[in-house]
Amino acid sequence: KSSLVFCSSTCNMGGPTINDKFPNIKGSTQDTESFDLYEYLGDSWGVVFMHPGDFTPVCTTELGAAAHLEAEFGKRGVKLCGFSCNDAESHKSWIEDIKVATGASVEFPLFCDPERDHATELGVLDETNKDAKGLPLTVRSVFILKPDNVIALMMTYPASTGRNFAEIIRVIDTLQLTAKHDVATPADWKSGDNVIVNFPLTDEAADEKFGKDGYTIVEVPSEKDKTLAKHYLRYTKDPVNPPKASSPTKTPFWRKFGKR
Numbered sequence: 176k177s178s179l180v181f182c183s184s185t186c187n188m189g190g191p192t193i194n195d196k197f198p199n200i201k202g203s204t205q206d207t208e209s210f211d212l213y214e215y216l217g218d219s220w221g222v223v224f225m226h227p228g229d230f231t232p233v234c235t236t237e238l239g240a241a242a243h244l245e246a247e248f249g250k251r252g253v254k255l256c257g258f259s260c261n262d263a264e265s266h267k268s269w270i271e272d273i274k275v276a277t278g279a280s281v282e283f284p285l286f287c288d289p290e291r292d293h294a295t296e297l298g299v300l301d302e303t304n305k306d307a308k309g310l311p312l313t314v315r316s317v318f319i320l321k322p323d324n325v326i327a328l329m330m331t332y333p334a335s336t337g338r339n340f341a342e343i344i345r346v347i348d349t350l351q352l353t354a355k356h357d358v359a360t361p362a363d364w365k366s367g368d369n370v371i372v373n374f375p376l377t378d379e380a381a382d383e384k385f386g387k388d389g390y391t392i393v394e395v396p397s398e399k400d401k402t403l404a405k406h407y408l409r410y411t412k413d414p415v416n417p418p419k420a421s422s423p424t425k426t427p428f429w430r431k432f433g434k435r
Contacts, residue, residue: 191298193326196326197221198212198297199211199324200212204263210286216254216256220253220319221254221320222255224256224315224338225314226238227301227313227334228260230269231334233335233336237340238257238273238285240279240338240340241257241340243279244344248347255283256286257284257285257286258313259287261287261288270285299331300313301313314331314332314333315332316329317330317338317343319347327350327354348365352366357384358370358372358373358411359374369410369413371410371411372385372409377404377405378403378406378409379404390410391410
């Protein structure tokens with residue numbers, strides 16, 4: 176019988192959230208009856224992503240996309256774990272469909288939760304969206320876990336909307352970057368783009384960290400003619416993947432839609 180050990184720093188009836196420790200889900204997958212999430216992840220980052228049910232069209236494309244990108248996740252030290260409210264035999268059959276439909280083999284674990292015990296504890300059931308048996312389906316939640324199994328980021332999609340796995344990889348890049356360096360990432364950031372000097376750093380601390388010429392202060396009206404210990408918007412190069420040569424500043428994609 177599967178079990179769930181829930182560890183949280185706060186009392187959250189809706190399930191774990193950012194900065195909570197993700198539960199160590201134990202039970203079955205398509206390959207084993209003794210799956211242990213913590214044991215599987217070890218000291219890796221993890222992505223646990225929920226599916227409303229097997230043999231559903233959007234989920235079929237999502238699992239195929241994840242399988243195609245598994246090597247990219249692996250480069251970042253990230254392990255994948257799917258989660259669906261069906262048993263192992265159902266998962267095995269569905270995985271065959273996924274392979275034919277998307278050309279990708281699902282090798283990562285697909286957790287089994289046919290009784291919805293774990294989904295209930297995780298707070299991912301949608302009571303307004305039920306299957307043919309009248310049981311609530313899970314929403315398309317994604318949990319990105321740090322190596323200590325603490326939730327770094329959550330995304331939740333409705334059943335009708337497929338997830339963007341390129342975006343999941345992008346946010347992993349920013350989470351891993353900002354975990355090690357005193358920077359933040361701006362809207363639409365991608366690896367190699369300029370980053371923001373971490374807000375808590377004073378300009379003096381930024382000088383020590385990045386060098387006096389190592390970052391640029393954005394001149395904004397609210398700071399004009401003021402003597403400040405800290406300017407709030409400062410850009411510096413990506414410390415992990417700096418540009419090889421200077422290039423013009425990119426125009427944010429949203430500029431294409433015009434001003435409102």
